[in-house]
Amino acid sequence: MYKQTIDELLVRHSFFAGLDPRVIELIAGCGLNEKFSAAGYLAREGQEADKFYLIRHGTVALELRAPGQGPLTIETLQEGDILGWSWLFSPHRWQFDAKALTLVRATAFDGVCLREKCEEDHDLGYEFMKRFAGIMIARLQATRLQLLDLYGTAD
Amino acid sequence: MARLTNSPRFALDPMLPQRFVVERLWRETADTFTVKLEPVDKTADFAFAPGQFNMLYVFGVGEIPISISGDPADNTALLHTTRAVGTVTKAMSRLKPGDMLGLRGPFGSNWPVLEAGGHDIVLVTGGIGLAPLRPALYAILAQREKYGKVVLLYGARTPEDILYKKELARWRAHFDLEVHVTVDRATESWRGNVGVATTLIRRAPFDPQDAVAMICGPEVMMRFTTQELLRRGVDSSRIFVSLERNMKCAIGFCGHCQFGPQFVCKDGPVFALKRVEKLLNTWEV
Numbered sequence: 001m002y003k004q005t006i007d008e009l010l011v012r013h014s015f016f017a018g019l020d021p022r023v024i025e026l027i028a029g030c031g032l033n034e035k036f037s038a039a040g041y042l043a044r045e046g047q048e049a050d051k052f053y054l055i056r057h058g059t060v061a062l063e064l065r066a067p068g069q070g071p072l073t074i075e076t077l078q079e080g081d082i083l084g085w086s087w088l089f090s091p092h093r094w095q096f097d098a099k100a101l102t103l104v105r106a107t108a109f110d111g112v113c114l115r116e117k118c119e120e121d122h123d124l125g126y127e128f129m130k131r132f133a134g135i136m137i138a139r140l141q142a143t144r145l146q147l148l149d150l151y152g153t154a155d
Numbered sequence: 156m157a158r159l160t161n162s163p164r165f166a167l168d169p170m171l172p173q174r175f176v177v178e179r180l181w182r183e184t185a186d187t188f189t190v191k192l193e194p195v196d197k198t199a200d201f202a203f204a205p206g207q208f209n210m211l212y213v214f215g216v217g218e219i220p221i222s223i224s225g226d227p228a229d230n231t232a233l234l235h236t237t238r239a240v241g242t243v244t245k246a247m248s249r250l251k252p253g254d255m256l257g258l259r260g261p262f263g264s265n266w267p268v269l270e271a272g273g274h275d276i277v278l279v280t281g282g283i284g285l286a287p288l289r290p291a292l293y294a295i296l297a298q299r300e301k302y303g304k305v306v307l308l309y310g311a312r313t314p315e316d317i318l319y320k321k322e323l324a325r326w327r328a329h330f331d332l333e334v335h336v337t338v339d340r341a342t343e344s345w346r347g348n349v350g351v352a353t354t355l356i357r358r359a360p361f362d363p364q365d366a367v368a369m370i371c372g373p374e375v376m377m378r379f380t381t382q383e384l385l386r387r388g389v390d391s392s393r394i395f396v397s398l399e400r401n402m403k404c405a406i407g408f409c410g411h412c413q414f415g416p417q418f419v420c421k422d423g424p425v426f427a428l429k430r431v432e433k434l435l436n437t438w439e440v
């Protein structure tokens with residue numbers, strides 16, 4: 001029942017579009033539905049990144065902490081967004097906190113299991129790299145625009 | 156899609172400023188204020204079309220172009236919302252009720268509000284860019300039934316920099332209007348979106364095959380916004396942008412505002428993307 005739901009979710013999602021049905025089945029087999037109440041953490045900076053999430057419902061804030069300051073939200077993610085690529089890249093540590101701002105329902109995918117499959121099957125590994133690189137490029141571009149401080153004061 | 160281009164209405168000599176009195180001036184955010192003006196000559200008509208601008212002259216300091224930010228249907232209030240960035244805008248921010256300003260205008264082209272009837276509307280804006288778009292929003296909401304979905308996507312620097320907060324909340328509550336706001340940075344108390352305005356386009360609820368898009372904000376933001384709209388399938392003939400260039404005469408004589416073959420004061424500031432697409436992607440035109 002669970003697995004079936006995740007299969008369907010993946011087939012409909014643009015991030016997984018065009019993947020071989022066997023690969024979809026494999027990824028779905030590594031997925032588990034999780035629920036977080038508001039203010040709960042999906043990930044903590046520095047901790048081992050052993051999964052990535054597909055957000056099914058709710059809003060997640062990506063937060064950074066700087067000494068002497070409260071947490072600063074750098075981006076919010078919503079339903080349909082993919083959270084986390086650190087599981088794929090060494091040293092496999094989360095780079096930020098991911099905090100639920102509302103009730104969040106997400107499907108968590110076992111990164112350790114998928115990493116092993118990627119090592120065994122480099123075609124699969126290449127597919128994952130391409131897709132996660134796409135997300136990283138989009139986020140990098142958005143961050144660059146944020147850094148430009150487009151609406152900042154002239155002073 | 157045809158657009159109106161209005162010529163100055165109330166000045167016989169378009170280079171001669173008319174005198175206006177500051178009726179009221181109020182802060183919108185830390186660096187932005189709105190000024191309400193009244194003509195000294197009570198018979199003066201200040202009708203304008205959404206998107207048009209006036210040249211405002213702070214006596215003894217200088218003259219600058221500022222878009223009209225009020226309701227085009229309300230001929231009792233002439234509003235301009237300005238961000239204090241330099242010599243003239245800072246001097247303007249210090250004006251008091253009863254002080255005098257010189258005004259020429261209205262000048263320039265307008266948002267295609269009438270022509271967009273029957274379509275979904277998506278307004279994308281950032282920072283002070285909401286001010287030149289607000290008259291279009293007033294006009295659209297006044298005839299809400301003539302449009303499909305109406306979506307406003309707005310990016311600000313921080314939650315404290317969001318313009319017209321109360322009005323946005325009221326519009327959201329009383330009209331069939333989707334408002335999505337995002338900020339570049341926020342602390343814990345902000346419950347809304349964080350990220351650039353372009354990220355809102357992906358999930359905004361409008362039909363790309365049918366929508367008319369109007370964009371106003373910093374030029375870099377408009378470049379990325381148009382790319383994102385095109386990627387979603389909005390046809391470039393239905394995308395409109397408002398451009399800014401330094402101005403002097405505002406009537407197409409001096410060449411100060413030249414943007415490639417166009418004069419922003421006369422042919423713009425609102426352009427169909429098709430006319431400026433290449434230039435928008437070129438630095439320092």
Ligand SMILES: Cc1cc2nc3c(=O)[nH]c(=O)nc-3n(C[C@H](O)[C@H](O)[C@H](O)COP(=O)(O)OP(=O)(O)OC[C@H]3O[C@@H](n4cnc5c(N)ncnc54)[C@H](O)[C@@H]3O)c2cc1C
Pocket residue numbers: 154208217219220221222223236237238239240241242243244245283286287398399400401402424
């Ligand atoms: C058609 C048109 C409509 C406009 N509508 C509006 C409006 O509705 N509200 C509004 O606030 N502004 C608007 N502007 C921009 C406004 O005209 C300028 O901000 C103004 O001319 C600056 O004059 P200043 O003497 O205060 O600044 P200056 O002393 O000339 O400049 C001081 C500093 O501010 C910077 N600066 C100048 N202009 C801007 C700007 N636009 N944004 C950021 N930094 C700037 C300069 O690079 C410089 O560093 C519009 C411009 C055009 C062409």
Ligand code: FES
Pocket residue numbers: 401402403404405406407408409410411412413418419420421
């Ligand atoms: S400002 Fe003189 S031509 Fe446009």
